[in-house]
Structures are given as structure tokens and as C-alpha cells.
Amino acid sequence: MKEKHIFSNKELWALLIPVMVEQLLTSLMGTVDTIMVSNVGSEAISAVSLVDAINVLVIQAFAALAAGGTIICSQYLGRTDKKNAENAASQVVLSTVVLSLLVTMVCLAVRTPLLRLIFGAVEPEVMRNSEIYFFYTALSFPFIALFNSGSAIFRAQKNTRTPMTISVTSNFMNIGGNAFLIWGMHMGVAGAAIATLASRVFCAVMVMYCLRKPRYELTVRDYRRIRPDWSCIRRVLSVGIPSGVENSMFQFGKLAIQSTVSTLGTVAIAAQAMTNILEGLNGICVMGVGMGMMTVVGQCIGAGREDEAVYYIKKLSVWSEFIMIANCLVVFAATKPITILGGMEAESARMCFEMMLAITIYKPIAWVCSFVPAYGMRAAGDVKFSMIVTCVSMWLCRVSLAVVLCRFTDIGPMGVWVAMFTDWTVRGFIFLYRFHSRKWLRHRVIE
Secondary structure: OOOOOOOOHHHHHHHHHHHHHHHHHHHHHHHHHHHHHHOOOHHHHHHHHHHHHHHHHHHHHHHHHHHHHHHHHHHHHHOOOHHHHHHHHHHHHHHHHHHHHHHHHHHHHHHHHHHHHHHOOOOHHHHHHHHHHHHHHHHOHHHHHHHHHHHHHHHHOOOOHHHHHHHHHHHHHHHHHHHHHHHHOOOHHHHHHHHHHHHHHHHHHHHHHHHOOOOOOOOOOOHHHOOOOHHHHHHHHHHHHHHHHHHHHHHHHHHHHHHHHHOOOHHHHHHHHHHHHHHHHOOHHHHHHHHHHHHHHHHHHHOOOHHHHHHHHHHHHHHHHHHHHHHHHHHHHHHHHHHHHOOOOHHHHHHHHHHHHHHHHHHHHHHHHHHHHHHHHHHOOOHHHHHHHHHHHHHHHHHHHHHHHHHHOOOOOHHHHHHHHHHHHHHHHHHHHHHHHOHHHHOOOOO
16 A cells, blocks of 8 residues: 655645745735835935845844754654754754854944945945944844744744744734834834844744743753753754855855945846845745745655655645746736835836846746755755855856846846846756755765
């Protein structure tokens, strides 16, 4: 008799839908944030866009560390080893707290020189707003890092509803805070940053409070008794660091591109900023599928069901393609209304619409293959290959080509997206080859 699949379709959707909803609403709230800030002026939205390029780099590094925790905990749970899974969860929280505090202190100490080094060519008012926004958002790093870790621990035990509820609540708090501080108190970018800080503090407090409840399969309690377990920390870092390097280098690439776009003027910066947000929005649900896939594949690998891991990567990749097509069409239909609501200048709005048209056409063709199977292969422990491919492809295709097109042709910010399409295509072919070779199944991350 054929062995029953580990996850039914109903269980898969119960796992994936909350992650997709969380990611979608977070991105939507980011769009609303941008609309609010853009009404303050082009200098304000340009400042937020430039600083967020740095913020996302830091946040993605901690998200990768949390993803390492998801993989380790999922594999232990797939093996039904609750003791080691709980220990891994505690070590992820401990590592996150220590590292995020260190990063925050460094960012606060060098924030002004760092901004001037990266974005020194921007207008003085943009730089002033950037310094204010970076100060408050840097304070929030430990809290968003802690929330990411807590969410990863919940996802490892197939509970995606709890982090979704916390995230959705905090996003509405953020929007309410923005409305009050930006429009009511006329605090500009400082108001946006303070609202973000408050919402992230709420997220961290709530997720750690929920992780204390004994009704969950994995809990993190008795903080004073947590001591470093260096073998477990090394295991988490062996997965988290390559993913963190991959994500951080990815964001460094974006910074390099952002620096290039910043030389094209405020109109181009504003157009690129809005296009970045909309492009993130039209792929966000599929990213949720990828995040859920790490739990699914991790548990399959932990249970010794490699055939199931292959099956679910294929299945969820097909689902992702349909979701991507629908997502792209919806976001493209909303592009013009969003640029109008955002009060964008006519030229910025035109450039944004043209870039979104190109993205809507090409993204469903190449994006899924270049991202989704890699989530599953990482969950099996194949993180170094993904790191190397992503970094090389990004710098050779995306960054280098974008700099050439933007600086030495009259294509403008559209050059960024031509380079992006090239990167997706190259990476997609490589990851498909890797997946079908099955070499990614040879890795082991737990003993």
C-alpha cells in the first residue's frame, strides 16, 4: 500500500494561508506607509526609500537567522525529538537578542557617516530626513529580530496563525500611528519611524508572551535558565549564516543599485521607490508559500521522507505559479490609483507605470523558478550552494548590468529591471538544474 502523504492539501493551506496573509498585509501596510510619507514631499519619500534599503539589509539578515531556526526545529519535530527542538528554539532566541543588540549599537554609533558614505550625493533635505528616520528605525532592530525568531519557532510547529494575528494587529497599529503622527502631529518622517518602532515593540512582546504558553508544542520560557549551547548554536548558524550572507549581499546589491538610481534625480528616486514597493507586493504571497515550504520540507527531511520533500517542492512551485500570475495582475491594475493616491509627480508616476508593466509581463515567467525551489532546498540544508549562486548571479547580472544601463544609456531606472530580469532568468535555470540533480538531498543539518 502506498504510504500516505505527510501533509494533506487541507493542512498545507492551513499552514500557507496565514503566512501569505501576513506577508501580503505587511506589504500592503508598507504601501500605505509610503503613500502617507509621499504626501509630505518627494524629499521625505526619497529619504525613507534610501534608509529602508539599509534597514531591509539588517532585517533580512536576522530573518535568515530565524529561518535557520525554522529549519532546525522543523527537522527535529519531523523526527519527533521535542527536547532538541525546544533547545534549538531557545538558542535561536538567545542568539537573536545578542546579535541584534550589537548591530543596533553599531548602527546608532555610525549612522551619520554611513548614510553620507552611501548616499552622499543626495540633496541636503533628503539627507536630513534620512538621518532622522534611520535613528528611530535602528532602535527597532532588536524587536523585529525577536519577532522574526518567535514567528520562525511557531512556523516550525505548523502554527502560522499566531504570528499572523500579531503581525496584522501591529500593522494596523503602525498605520494608525502614522496617520496621527504624520498628519495630526505633523512630524514627517520622524512620525513614520516612531510609529514603526512602537509596532515592532508590540510584535516582540506579544510573540514572546505567546511562546511562554504551555499549550504549544514548542515553548520558550525561563529565560534566566537559558545558557549558550554552542553545538546547537553552531548548527543554527551553519544554516542561518549562509542564508544571512545571501540575503545581506542581496540587499548590498540593492544598495548599490539605489546609489546608482540616486544619481538620476529625485523624480527617478521616487519612481523607483514606488516601483520597488509594488514589485514586492506582487510577489509577496509567493514568498509566503516559500516560507511555509521550509516547514513542510524540513519536517519531511527530519522524518527521513526525501521523496515527500521532492513531491512538496514540485507541488508548491506549481501552486506558486498560479498565485504569482493572479498577484501580478491585481497589483498592476492598482498601480495608477496608487500613484495618484500617493500624490506622485506626473513624470514619476509615468516612469513607475512603465516599469510595472514590464514587471507584470516578465515576472510570472522567471521568478518562481529562481526563488521557490530554493526555499525547499535550503530546508534540506543546501544553503551554501544557494548563497554562492545568488551572490554571483546578483553581482554579475543584476548590479553590474544595472549600473551600466543606468549610467551609460538613456534608459533611466528601467535599466534596473532589465538587469533584474536577467538575474532571475540565470538563477532560475541554475536552481532547476540543482533541484533535478537531487544533490541538495545529500546535506544533513541535525545529527
